[in-house]
Amino acid sequence: MDETTDNTTKNNSPPTDSSTDEDPAEDQNRSNSTRNKGVVSDSRNKKTDREGNNQTVEIDAAETGRDRSSPRFDFDNVLNEGENENKGLFDDLLAGEPIFENKEVLRPSYTPHELPHRTDQINQMATILVSALRGETPSNILIYGKTGTGKTASAKFVSQELESTSQKYDVPCEVQYINCEVTDTQYRVLAQLANKFIEKNKNAIDNRLSELKSLIEQVTETDIDVETSLSETQFTTVSGIESRIEELESDTAEMEPVPMTGWPTDRVYTTFFEAVDYSERVVVIMLDEIDKLVEKSGDDTLYNLSRMNSELKNSRISIMGISNDLKFTDFLDPRVKSSLGEEEIVFPPYDATQLRDILQHRADVAFKNDALTSDVIPLCAAFAAQEHGDARRALDLLRTAGELAERGQADTVTEAHVRQAQDKIELDRVVEVVRTLPTQSKIVLFSIILLEKNGVHNVNTGEVFNIYKRICNELEADVLTQRRVTDLISELDMLGIVNAVVVSKGRYGRTKEISLSVPIDETEAVLLSDSRLGDIETVQPFVQARFDN
Numbered sequence: 001m002d003e004t005t006d007n008t009t010k011n012n013s014p015p016t017d018s019s020t021d022e023d024p025a026e027d028q029n030r031s032n033s034t035r036n037k038g039v040v041s042d043s044r045n046k047k048t049d050r051e052g053n054n055q056t057v058e059i060d061a062a063e064t065g066r067d068r069s070s071p072r073f074d075f076d077n078v079l080n081e082g083e084n085e086n087k088g089l090f091d092d093l094l095a096g097e098p099i100f101e102n103k104e105v106l107r108p109s110y111t112p113h114e115l116p117h118r119t120d121q122i123n124q125m126a127t128i129l130v131s132a133l134r135g136e137t138p139s140n141i142l143i144y145g146k147t148g149t150g151k152t153a154s155a156k157f158v159s160q161e162l163e164s165t166s167q168k169y170d171v172p173c174e175v176q177y178i179n180c181e182v183t184d185t186q187y188r189v190l191a192q193l194a195n196k197f198i199e200k201n202k203n204a205i206d207n208r209l210s211e212l213k214s215l216i217e218q219v220t221e222t223d224i225d226v227e228t229s230l231s232e233t234q235f236t237t238v239s240g241i242e243s244r245i246e247e248l249e250s251d252t253a254e255m256e257p258v259p260m261t262g263w264p265t266d267r268v269y270t271t272f273f274e275a276v277d278y279s280e281r282v283v284v285i286m287l288d289e290i291d292k293l294v295e296k297s298g299d300d301t302l303y304n305l306s307r308m309n310s311e312l313k314n315s316r317i318s319i320m321g322i323s324n325d326l327k328f329t330d331f332l333d334p335r336v337k338s339s340l341g342e343e344e345i346v347f348p349p350y351d352a353t354q355l356r357d358i359l360q361h362r363a364d365v366a367f368k369n370d371a372l373t374s375d376v377i378p379l380c381a382a383f384a385a386q387e388h389g390d391a392r393r394a395l396d397l398l399r400t401a402g403e404l405a406e407r408g409q410a411d412t413v414t415e416a417h418v419r420q421a422q423d424k425i426e427l428d429r430v431v432e433v434v435r436t437l438p439t440q441s442k443i444v445l446f447s448i449i450l451l452e453k454n455g456v457h458n459v460n461t462g463e464v465f466n467i468y469k470r471i472c473n474e475l476e477a478d479v480l481t482q483r484r485v486t487d488l489i490s491e492l493d494m495l496g497i498v499n500a501v502v503v504s505k506g507r508y509g510r511t512k513e514i515s516l517s518v519p520i521d522e523t524e525a526v527l528l529s530d531s532r533l534g535d536i537e538t539v540q541p542f543v544q545a546r547f548d549n
Ligand SMILES: Nc1ncnc2c1ncn2[C@@H]1O[C@H](COP(=O)(O)OP(=O)(O)OP(=O)(O)O)[C@@H](O)[C@H]1O
Pocket: 107, 108, 109, 110, 111, 112, 114, 115, 116, 117, 118, 145, 146, 147, 148, 149, 150, 151, 152, 153, 154, 323, 324, 358, 391, 392, 395
């Protein structure tokens, strides 16, 4: 048992068998009462949370029959009273053996130190970027691969290594990471880069200023003549140092950060250009999700960045673009395309065996010993391999399975937890997709749900359209044409929410048979949580529409 559990057991007695059989509502009351008692004992809480807690004090004191005027509440007594009475909200949850040793390791934000099955790609990147450590410009790199294939993790790993080696050998080389899903316009990309370099320049200037100021102090305080004491520096006189200080102070005063909006783009570009060229360095600009930038604001940013080297005097820049859309370069200007794709590295999807290795490495750190039954990792790997070999999905599954086991106070994570986790993740995805659908699609989906709920399966477009019209009238929403509704059904099909198959009806032509591919009750609940659709209360009459028309 680890230290945390030990302490918990010492301070709060573990639940006895009898306590676990008790009425949960009663337990809750008791835990509330314990919490309220805690409030009574802590005078600081009374000050910060006065109104509500004073109320609590009165009830509590009356219930317990204790003297309210007593200067200190006997808190220890509360803890040591009957063990069942004092079970707080978290006691039960803490009582079980923890399953995780370090759950953070399974989160997407964690950058692993080891990336199994990516050695080739990492070495390829390193071979290209090593030029930066020699003061030369590395070729631009484009990294492709489906989601969750380790592109970002590998690129970040290589960047960290590059920066730490550059510090070791004192070579000025930096990597700037930009997530283009968030920073998706030329203005924002350039502004973010400009501000980063302005900040770096200002820091470097501050350091240099303090060096120069202490140099002046040393020179003026010593008896040795100025020339000798400055012999190892670039200066010969104190006034020389002073004018350098003035120069640096005026440089830093001129470095004005770019506001988030409002400047003309060419001014932002010039500010970035001057900031990056202020000192000698090689800069690798890592543009993650580069396709999103091109999709949102064209290829101007890439064009401007890729032609900068011909004008920069002191610095050099190189671009590393990361994309999971293999086709995005089709939309680029040919010059940008050839400059950006000087080197291309492909990240293939992981297979189940590779995913197993990746999961095992993480699980060794994330979970306590023997917390996983032997089939957990292979099953997570198999599920994720089915979904285009996505390591993110595999890690999510493993973490969610662990959390479900922890919530159920199980001692080990089992295959059943993985299956539950798979369902939960799938449901979360559906909920998210349905929640963010446009209102018209929601109405179409709601029509399909209504038909299914009333026992009408494999509905056709006409039937959906009839119900749809009725709901629109009820909601006072615009009614789209049947053709548009058919398009919306196709979109729902592409999102995996419904399954629409075209069937031939002989001489009556062809029609679509539509069925729901997601859990009906949960989907309905998400739809009804939309304030517009929530108004529909009398659902039953609508189904008649199928037969009315
Ligand atoms: N070889 C690996 N070893 C360990 N962890 C990995 C490996 N490959 C990917 N991962 C992990 O999988 C998750 C997804 O990886 P990453 O973000 O690098 O994928 P990506 O290819 O950039 O995906 P996207 O295109 O969706 O951004 C991260 O948590 C990462 O740490």
